[in-house]
Amino acid sequence: MKLSGMRVAVIGGGIGGMTVATAFAQRGAQVEVFEQAAALEEVGAGLQISANGQRVLAALGMSARARAQVSPGTQMRDGHSGRKVAFIPQPSAGATWYMHRADLLDLLVAAATEAGASITLDRVVTPGSVDADLVIAADGTQSLWRSVVDGPVSPAFTGQVAWRALVPVDGAPLPDQPATLSMGSRAHVVSYPLRGGSLMNLVAVEERSGWMEEGWRQEGDIAEFRDRFADFRGPEREWIQRAQQVHLWALHLRPVARQWVQGHTALLGDAAHPTLPFMAQGACLALEDAWVLAEAIEAAHDVTLGLEAYQAARRARAEQVVALAKGNAWRFHLPRPWSWGAQMVLALGAGALAKRLDWVYEYDATGVIRRV
Ligand SMILES: Cc1cc2nc3c(=O)[nH]c(=O)nc-3n(C[C@H](O)[C@H](O)[C@H](O)COP(=O)(O)OP(=O)(O)OC[C@H]3O[C@@H](n4cnc5c(N)ncnc54)[C@H](O)[C@@H]3O)c2cc1C
Numbered sequence: 001m002k003l004s005g006m007r008v009a010v011i012g013g014g015i016g017g018m019t020v021a022t023a024f025a026q027r028g029a030q031v032e033v034f035e036q037a038a039a040l041e042e043v044g045a046g047l048q049i050s051a052n053g054q055r056v057l058a059a060l061g062m063s064a065r066a067r068a069q070v071s072p073g074t075q076m077r078d079g080h081s082g083r084k085v086a087f088i089p090q091p092s093a094g095a096t097w098y099m100h101r102a103d104l105l106d107l108l109v110a111a112a113t114e115a116g117a118s119i120t121l122d123r124v125v126t127p128g129s130v131d132a133d134l135v136i137a138a139d140g141t142q143s144l145w146r147s148v149v150d151g152p153v154s155p156a157f158t159g160q161v162a163w164r165a166l167v168p169v170d171g172a173p174l175p176d177q178p179a180t181l182s183m184g185s186r187a188h189v190v191s192y193p194l195r196g197g198s199l200m201n202l203v204a205v206e207e208r209s210g211w212m213e214e215g216w217r218q219e220g221d222i223a224e225f226r227d228r229f230a231d232f233r234g235p236e237r238e239w240i241q242r243a244q245q246v247h248l249w250a251l252h253l254r255p256v257a258r259q260w261v262q263g264h265t266a267l268l269g270d271a272a273h274p275t276l277p278f279m280a281q282g283a284c285l286a287l288e289d290a291w292v293l294a295e296a297i298e299a300a301h302d303v304t305l306g307l308e309a310y311q312a313a314r315r316a317r318a319e320q321v322v323a324l325a326k327g328n329a330w331r332f333h334l335p336r337p338w339s340w341g342a343q344m345v346l347a348l349g350a351g352a353l354a355k356r357l358d359w360v361y362e363y364d365a366t367g368v369i370r371r372v
Pocket of ligand 1: 011048162269
């Protein structure tokens with residue numbers, strides 16, 4: 001069906017919402033994005049965009065490469081000694097990019113606006129309060145709309161907390177370099193450079209008992225952060241000690257929604273498939289959803305059939321990636337002596353491990369919907 005003139009309401013102006021707004025507006029739909037925040041701003045943190053996500057950005061005509069650092073792979077280290085354990089090469093589907101979240105959001109907002117989408121800020125949109133031919137709920141992990149489309153869901157605290165920090169680089173910018181993943185006892189740290197090597201992005205995950213606030217913007221105590229990760233050796237040590245500001249985020253689990261569509265409403269991104277960050281795929285899945293949803297509606301005879309095709313094309317893929325991320329939660333945190341065994345297996349099988357993940361990165365959302 002032709003999308004020109006179709007009234008599409010997008011709830012949420014995050015990465016998923018802005019991507020789907022662009023995909024529909026470029027096909028001629030009249031798109032309005034509603035964002036509850038008073039300004040469009042992403043938190044200061046990094047994002048890995050792998051080849052599967054890059055394909056969608058390219059299909060939308062966006063040249064995001066200029067704002068990214070290109071990853072040569074991932075260096076895995078033993079957190080206690082700093083010793084190199086294994087090198088995971090870049091995927092055969094293509095090198096992953098490291099981007100500042102705000103830079104990706106800027107590019108998406110510019111693309112959506114250029115394609116004619118309008119953006120309304122400071123507006124919380126609740127189910128039933130919007131009139132459109134198609135409503136796309138890209139309202140994140142704590143989605144209000146999910147409870148209407150798929151029923152209520154209770155989050156379960158995983159017992160893990162992620163600290164994140166951006167540390168300015170003194171002196172010459174860092175060159176493109178591998179991400180580092182250091183595995184400690186019940187904790188791990190990931191680091192990679194951003195913005196032309198002027199910043200180092202840190203994500204440090206530790207196990208903790210007790211329930212904590214969910215959300216990205218909770219400021220953490222810098223002394224507590226340095227203290228908690230003080231026994232990490234290797235390159236992160238210096239970055240951890242130099243960090244001046246840190247944020248905390250309690251990791252919660254919610255299952256992938258069974259039902260992604262109802263009537264003329266579709267869930268997209270974290271609203272449909274919240275994931276733990278241990279495969280760095282949440283935003284990439286949202287990019288994939290956005291392209292497939294626009295294609296599925298355009299290729300179908302009506303909205304209902306298009307929405308069914310969208311769910312059929314996307315749910316199994318999201319479930320598989322989310323399950324993989326959940327599995328990594330414990331692999332990175334084994335206490336000694338089990339961690340030695342796991343590291344040995346990694347050292348011997350890093351190439352094979354990388355190959356086993358090829359299906360994640362080779363996925364091409366732009367070829368999923370076939371037109372009749
Ligand atoms: C520490 C960490 C590291 C990560 N690293 C990576 C990575 O390297 N690679 C990767 O691909 N993914 C990564 N992710 C996951 C990724 O950030 C998310 O999956 C992605 O941002 C989801 O986008 P979204 O648009 O679905 O949701 P969100 O970004 O959460 O956007 C939802 C938006 O909806 C708005 N909203 C909510 N309710 C309403 C309402 N009722 N009305 C109006 N507006 C509303 C919110 O204000 C928000 O702006 C990471 C996540 C974390 C926490």
